[in-house]
Amino acid sequence: MEPCAECGAPMEPRSCDELFQTLLALDHARQAPWGPLHGVSVACFLLQHPSRLPADDGAMAWALLHAYLEGGLDDVNQLVGRARRGNSHRAQGRPAPAVRGAALPHRDAPHSRFSVTIHDVAVDGSFPSSEFTEGVRAWAAATVDAWK
Numbered sequence: 001m002e003p004c005a006e007c008g009a010p011m012e013p014r015s016c017d018e019l020f021q022t023l024l025a026l027d028h029a030r031q032a033p034w035g036p037l038h039g040v041s042v043a044c045f046l047l048q049h050p051s052r053l054p055a056d057d058g059a060m061a062w063a064l065l066h067a068y069l070e071g072g073l074d075d076v077n078q079l080v081g082r083a084r085r086g087n088s089h090r091a092q093g094r095p096a097p098a099v100r101g102a103a104l105p106h107r108d109a110p111h112s113r114f115s116v117t118i119h120d121v122a123v124d125g126s127f128p129s130s131e132f133t134e135g136v137r138a139w140a141a142a143t144v145d146a147w148k
């Protein structure tokens with residue numbers, strides 16, 4: 001079977017889609033480590049499968065990965081909170097997390113192969129908790145690296 005045309009991962013024994021559904025189910029249980037990393041893991045998946053990017057061309061996903069790599073979940077939560085509040089004056093209470101070098105690549109831009117994909121984070125298909133946090137960090141770094 002051909003590897004995934006977008007992220008390059010093998011489609012066996014599970015396709016990227018099947019793994020993504022498993023990951024979403026874990027996220028939605030809202031338990032650590034999966035729940036808190038939901039936004040980050042979805043951003044990784046979308047940016048490795050650009051045909052699924054939302055109408056903003058992944059601007060939020062891209063900013064979120066940079067926030068995570070530079071400031072961890074605290075910065076991610078600030079970013080998400082600010083986006084939810086929109087232009088509310090309450091959003092001006094804290095300085096924005098720095099999102100350096102976060103210019104969004106064009107979705108059709110050529111990128112190198114991803115050194116870490118959802119298959120690596122899934123390990124045996126179950127996204128084991130003991131390796132998940134490290135796995136997502138490596139996944140996020142590989143995603144950003146490949147698009148540079």
Ligand SMILES: [Zn+2]
Nearest residue numbers: 004007008016
């Ligand atoms: Zn894929």
